[in-house]
Amino acid sequence: MKLIIKDLSKTYGNGVKAIDNVNIEIGVGMFGLLGPNGAGKSSLMRTIATLQSPDSGSISFGDINVLEDKMSLRKVLGYLPQTFGVYPKMSAEALLDYFATLKGVKTKSDRQTLVKEVLEITNLYDVRKKNVAGYSGGMKQRFGIAQLLLNNPKLIIVDEPTAGLDPAERHRFLNVLREVGTNSTVIFSTHIVEDVKELCNEMAILNGGRILKHTTPMEATAELDGKIWTKVIERDDLESMEASYNILSSNYNQDNTLNIRVHALEKPASDFENAKPQLDDVYFIALKEGESVGA
Ligand SMILES: Nc1ncnc2c1ncn2[C@@H]1O[C@H](COP(=O)(O)OP(=O)(O)OP(=O)(O)O)[C@@H](O)[C@H]1O
DSSP: OOEEEEEEEEEOTTSOEEEEEEEEEEOSEEEEEEOOTTSSHHHHHHHHTTSSOOSEEEEEETTEETTTOHHHHHHTEEEEOSSOOOOOSOBHHHHHHHHHHHTTOOSHHHHHHHHHHHHHHTTOGGGTTSBGGGOOHHHHHHHHHHHHHTTOOSEEEEESTTTTOOHHHHHHHHHHHHHHTTSSEEEEEESOHHHHHHHOSEEEEEETTEEEEEEOHHHHHHHTTTOEEEEEEEGGGHHHHHHHSOEEEEEEOTTSEEEEEEEOSSOSSTTOEEOOOOHHHHHHHHHHHHHHHHO
16 A cells, blocks of 8 residues: 655744645555754654644545544554653553453454464563563554554554664664554654665655655665765864865764765865775765755
8 A cells, every 4th residue: 555645835823834745655665754943844744644734735645534533543553652651660561451352352362362462573472471561662653563563554654763772772673663564554754864774665854844855775876876975174174174065964083083984976176085885874965955945
């Protein structure tokens, strides 16, 4: 089932245009929505999840007209918001059983099968007897996924799930999403380029409420082949280099020099070396180009 968004816009009462004429089509698989804080990711996701209305535009998912038939979309939707509520002192197993009852799974044995299945997918089976309130951040996020899987959603929206997770928990979480994303449409927002690189077969870069680029990680890095250059400079030279070159990023070396990455169609000067393009380069170029168009 395809999600199709057409001419979608939203301006909040305070005048902030959080969604600015977004047009995009998203198919089955893992879709990464990448953008800095305030880019409009949550606004777009809440709108797709029917939690807020846009000013204009349309959204369809398969044959569901999302904005006109919210209930039909909600039946096939699993949504994990950026901040989740406080959980009662109940074990994961008991809480999932309770949610399954609310979702209309009537017999105890059906619930047991379902709850076991979602606990296994999210790697929480071994800790199913522990109180969710005492779970770590990563475990709570995985519990959020377990909960949304109860009604076998076709469209899963996960808003910045890895923010604040330590590397091991982040890794576990991404593995869970990877598994979930094989037969449904999963839209996942993040400001961490690495998340998208590890997980997504398709991605969009969003800023200022606009889609700056819609691509695949492989295609986007291949496009930059032969166009990314590096050089080691003294840190005091950064400002003057910035005036001459399109610097995408600069990283400190241990000796206090900087490694700069420059975007240029041809070798900028004889002391630059060609570098293998990375997804970070794609991201920084899109943001820079977006700024100059938006200015
Ligand atoms: N309810 C609201 N009322 C007014 N302005 C809002 C509201 N929600 C978000 N905004 C503003 O809209 C813009 C987009 O915010 P949004 O939360 O959608 O971005 P985001 O990419 O999810 O950022 P973050 O990662 O910080 O959550 C920001 O400038 C934000 O301050």
